[in-house]
Amino acid sequence: MSDYGSYTDEQLTFYLKKGEQTAFTEIYNRYWRVMLAVAWNHCKDRAISKDIVHDVFISLWERRDQVNIQNLPGFLAGSVKLSVYHYYQKEQRRSELARKNFEYETIAKEEDKLDARFLQQYIDGMVEELPEKCRLVFRYSREIGMKNSEIAAQMQISEKGVEANLTRALKIIRGGLKKYGVMLIVAIHVYRSIF
DSSP: OOGGGGSSSHHHHHHHHOOOHHHHHHHHHHHHHHHHHHHHHHHHHHHHHHHHHHHHHHHHHTTTTTOOOSSSSHHHHHHHHHHHHHHHHHHHHHHHOOOOOHHHHHHHHHHEEEEEEEEHHHHHHHHHOOOOOHHHIIIIIIOOOOOOHHHHHHOOHEEEEHHHHHHHHHHHHHHHHHHHHHHHHHHHHHHHHHO
C-alpha cells in the first residue's frame, strides 16, 4: 500500500480516476478544511457549509472517472462555489413557492369566508320568507338554542306543533339550499367559461 500523503495532486487525481479509495481519502483529508472555509466565506452558515462540502466530495467520488481535473484545489473550490449558488437558487425557489402557497391559502380562506357569508345571507332570506310560526320556531331553536319544550311554552303550542313547524322550516330551507347549490354550480361554470 502506497503512502498517498507524499503524492502530488496530479498523482492523487490519477489514482482517484482508477478508483483508488485511499487516494480519495487523501484528497479529502488534504482539502476538506480549505473547502469548508470557501463554503463558509460564501454562505456564512456552518451547517450548510458542511453539507455542501460533503456533497462536493461525494460527487467527486461518484464522478471520478468522468471529470478532468487539471488543478485539484481550483476544481474543488469551483465545485463548492457552484454548489453554494445552486443551494441558494433552490432556497429562493422554495421561498417563492411557499409565498405563493401562503397567498393562495389566504385568498382561499377569504373566498371561503365570503361564500359562508353569502350562504348565511341566503339562508336568512329563506327564513324571513317562512310562515310566521315556522320562522319563530326555527329562530327559537336554531338561533337562540331553545329546547322544544321551551319553545312550546313560549309560543303556547304543543311540542308536536313545535316539531311539525321545525320540520316544515327545515324542509323548506333544504329545498332552497338544493336550488342554491345548483345555482352555485351554474355560476361557477359560467364564470369559468367567461374567464
